[in-house]
Amino acid sequence: MPTTMKTLLKIDEPQLLFNHGQRADDPRDGLTLFGPLDADKVHGIRYGVIGTSQGIQRFKGWLERMQRPVYPGASPAARPVFPGFEAVFGIPWHLTANLVLTVDASDLHNAVVVAEKHQRVYGAVNLFSEQMIASSQREETNIDFWIVVLPDEVYRYCRPLSTVSKEIRVAPASNMTRSEARRLRRSPSLFEEDNEATEPFNFAAQFRTQLKARLLPHKIATQIVRESTIAPTEVLDEGGKPLRDLSAVVSDIAWNLASTAFYKSGGRPWKLADIRPGVCYVGLVFKKDDRGEDERFACCAAQMFLDSGDGIVFKGAVGPWYSPKTRDYHLSTEAAKDLISLSVTEYRRLTGSSPSELFIHGKIRFSEDEWRGFTAAVPSETTLVGVRIRRTAGLRLYRPGKLPVLRGLAHVVNEREGYLWTQGYIPRLKTYPGRGVPKPLHIDVCRGDAPIETVLRDVLALTKLNYNACIYADGEPVTLVFADAVGEILTAGPHDSAPPLPFKYYI
Numbered sequence: 001m002p003t004t005m006k007t008l009l010k011i012d013e014p015q016l017l018f019n020h021g022q023r024a025d026d027p028r029d030g031l032t033l034f035g036p037l038d039a040d041k042v043h044g045i046r047y048g049v050i051g052t053s054q055g056i057q058r059f060k061g062w063l064e065r066m067q068r069p070v071y072p073g074a075s076p077a078a079r080p081v082f083p084g085f086e087a088v089f090g091i092p093w094h095l096t097a098n099l100v101l102t103v104d105a106s107d108l109h110n111a112v113v114v115a116e117k118h119q120r121v122y123g124a125v126n127l128f129s130e131q132m133i134a135s136s137q138r139e140e141t142n143i144d145f146w147i148v149v150l151p152d153e154v155y156r157y158c159r160p161l162s163t164v165s166k167e168i169r170v171a172p173a174s175n176m177t178r179s180e181a182r183r184l185r186r187s188p189s190l191f192e193e194d195n196e197a198t199e200p201f202n203f204a205a206q207f208r209t210q211l212k213a214r215l216l217p218h219k220i221a222t223q224i225v226r227e228s229t230i231a232p233t234e235v236l237d238e239g240g241k242p243l244r245d246l247s248a249v250v251s252d253i254a255w256n257l258a259s260t261a262f263y264k265s266g267g268r269p270w271k272l273a274d275i276r277p278g279v280c281y282v283g284l285v286f287k288k289d290d291r292g293e294d295e296r297f298a299c300c301a302a303q304m305f306l307d308s309g310d311g312i313v314f315k316g317a318v319g320p321w322y323s324p325k326t327r328d329y330h331l332s333t334e335a336a337k338d339l340i341s342l343s344v345t346e347y348r349r350l351t352g353s354s355p356s357e358l359f360i361h362g363k364i365r366f367s368e369d370e371w372r373g374f375t376a377a378v379p380s381e382t383t384l385v386g387v388r389i390r391r392t393a394g395l396r397l398y399r400p401g402k403l404p405v406l407r408g409l410a411h412v413v414n415e416r417e418g419y420l421w422t423q424g425y426i427p428r429l430k431t432y433p434g435r436g437v438p439k440p441l442h443i444d445v446c447r448g449d450a451p452i453e454t455v456l457r458d459v460l461a462l463t464k465l466n467y468n469a470c471i472y473a474d475g476e477p478v479t480l481v482f483a484d485a486v487g488e489i490l491t492a493g494p495h496d497s498a499p500p501l502p503f504k505y506y507i
Contacts, residue, residue: 051102117163223260281361
């Protein structure tokens with residue numbers, strides 16, 4: 001329909017497609033009633049488990065619980081019952097893993113109390129990564145992903161701002177500092193042991209991102225879980241109380257672990273029901289590379305999502321894309337062309353043809369140089385559209401009574417600009433699963449041409465493709481919701497030529 005200036009409209013909730021061609025709004029409804037979309041593609045969960053002996057036993061106990069219904073601790077409308085893994089997915093997830101690797105608990109504790117943070121995190125990651133990499137090179141048993149069970153002290157001490165108290169910290173094996181490591185990278189020492197001591201400083205001091213970054217070259221997928229997530233009543237604080245009270249979200253945890261396990265085993269739990277054939281969405285990811293000395297240097301990557309629901313991540317060149325003055329990221333023409341060329345080439349490989357529509361999503365407007373490169377990368381038969389998407393507090397809407405505005409409400413400003421409430425009251429759930437007054441996304445068709453209503457509908461639909469969380473919807477489209485996480489993994493280590501990999505290796 002023609003666009004009306006400054007018009008409010010309600011976009012219908014996007015539907016999802018499940019087994020037997022059946023549709024539902026809520027992924028949990030669809031999985032419960034009809035089963036996953038790729039029900040015939042996955043015949044069982046082939047997985048490995050790595051953790052301490054206690055952590056492995058705790059995961060086995062949680063997996064045993066997931067064989068039966070897991071009831072919500074709050075409103076059933078907001079958190080539906082998890083019926084049990086095989087009841088939902090129609091395949092077994094056996095209690096005995098295909099591979100089990102044990103990390104010595106005392107070795108792990110000694111690693112996570114090292115005073116220097118880079119050596120602390122690097123040493124902790126080593127205890128997991130080296131075993132998994134060695135196993136992948138020698139084992140005949142094929143697995144699709146690893147469950148990495150972490151004691152909560154790893155979470156406590158292996159994040160960028162973590163510190164270890166004087167009472168328990170131990171001296172690092174090396175006296176190397178970050179500044180000294182940088183100097184040696186520029187001018188290596190004649191003594192090889194000095195150069196080797198710089199290795200922990202090549203990686204980000206965060207366990208999760210470093211582990212995934214170090215496993216990328218080996219194509220090892222992981223699902224990281226804290227022991228307090230799967231055994232909240234057993235992991236206690238110093239006062240003897242549960243470290244985390246998760247009683248209200250136990251069914252949520254079951255849904256999330258189950259859907260991501262199915263996805264990382266090679267199957268799609270669902271896909272969008274009414275997506276246009278041949279459409280492709282690319283989200284641009286920028287992340288400053290803090291390991292270098294030039295603050296302008298950043299990594300750029302593209303997250304591509306096909307109409308089939310599949311996702312691929314492409315790493316572009318690291319370069320001076322960040323401007324400290326404007327606090328914006330922009331690619332050169334050549335870098336922009338190379339990155340989108342990778343996306344188009346991979347799309348052709350997967351589908352046999354070029355995309356008919358390619359939407360590039362970003363958080364800032366694209367420069368002339370970037371757009372020139374994007375345009376040069378796509379064939380003439382592909383319609384190219386650039387869309388800026390930002391969360392904004394500049395516009396708020398209220399409705400009479402106590403309930404917030406509906407999810408899916410849109411305010412069309414003109415033919416190129418609109419506001420979209422991806423968060424709000426959801427009639428199916430009989431609640432607003434958020435806090436405060438819902439903030440809309442400000443959506444701007446800043447390059448190319450596409451009807452604003454089409455763009456708004458697409459963005460709302462893309463909030464329902466997060467296979468890592470089996471929830472009704474996210475607040476942002478999948479092209480952007482994982483942007484920071486992907487960027488952190490790509491800059492967490494020195495991988496200058498990371499190959500295009502499915503999205504499952506990053507989440």
